[in-house]
Amino acid sequence: SQQGEEDPQALSIQEGENATMNCSYKTSINNLQWYRQNSGRGLVHLILIRSNEREKHSGRLRVTLDTSKKSSSLLITASRAADTASYFCAPTYSGYSTLTFGKGTMLLVSP
Amino acid sequence: DARVTQTPRHKVTEMGQEVTMRCQPILGHNTVFWYRQTMMQGLELLAYFRNRAPLDDSGMPKDRFSAEMPDATLATLKIQPSEPRDSAVYFCATTRDTSYEQYFGPGTRLTVT
Numbered sequence: 001s002q003q004g005e006e007d008p009q010a011l012s013i014q015e016g017e018n019a020t021m022n023c024s025y026k027t028s029i030n031n032l033q034w035y036r037q038n039s040g041r042g043l044v045h046l047i048l049i050r051s052n053e054r055e056k057h058s059g060r061l062r063v064t065l066d067t068s069k070k071s072s073s074l075l076i077t078a079s080r081a082a083d084t085a086s087y088f089c090a091p092t093y094s095g096y097s098t099l100t101f102g103k104g105t106m107l108l109v110s111p
Numbered sequence: 112d113a114r115v116t117q118t119p120r121h122k123v124t125e126m127g128q129e130v131t132m133r134c135q136p137i138l139g140h141n142t143v144f145w146y147r148q149t150m151m152q153g154l155e156l157l158a159y160f161r162n163r164a165p166l167d168d169s170g171m172p173k174d175r176f177s178a179e180m181p182d183a184t185l186a187t188l189k190i191q192p193s194e195p196r197d198s199a200v201y202f203c204a205t206t207r208d209t210s211y212e213q214y215f216g217p218g219t220r221l222t223v224t
Contacts, residue, residue: 030211033212040200042115045213048212097161097166098156098167
């Protein structure tokens with residue numbers, strides 16, 4: 001399977017706390033992307049990390065990539081109610097233009 | 112603010128009727144993807160085009176679904192005849208040829224009764 005597997009399936013935290021979600025994949029990748037989907041809306045690209053990068057930041061987002069373990073993590077710091085959404089990882093592979101999405105992690109941030 | 116547009120946003124139709132969904136890619140994006148999302152199956156890739164040519168439609172039920180790009184500013188997904196199991200949200204996403212980042216439209220929520 002080319003899809004990433006997100007873990008946990010659901011995560012519930014309070015505003016101000018950090019949220020960490022993980023992604024595992026099966027074979028060597030070119031890069032890995034994270035997307036967010038608010039309820040009833042299309043996916044929004046958050047960040048892309050290349051296979052030769054170990055960590056990347058974007059605002060309150062921090063993504064790490066461990067190619068030896070074939071895993072990535074997305075950390076959202078100081079979460080807000082507006083971060084409530086589903087989060088998907090999408091590994092991309094050499095020679096492939098398509099993305100395969102898993103079930104995602106559903107994050108609920110309570111005020 | 113460049114966005115992918117999809118019409119209609121909502122569609123309710125009866126079984127057996129034809130349904131056409133439309134997508135306008137972001138200007139300059141030459142790769143278009145069609146996805147379907149349901150609670151049970153999640154997000155599935157149905158078909159994709161590059162430079163208006165279909166590259167892969169293996170995820171699409173061939174007997175009732177068809178996808179086309181009449182021109183660079185319009186992609187269509189058609190279901191004929193529609194069935195209740197086609198009820199889902201259909202997303203279009205576009206990207207530049209050399210970019211992996213996909214830009215998603217707001218989706219068409221289809222209900223077939």
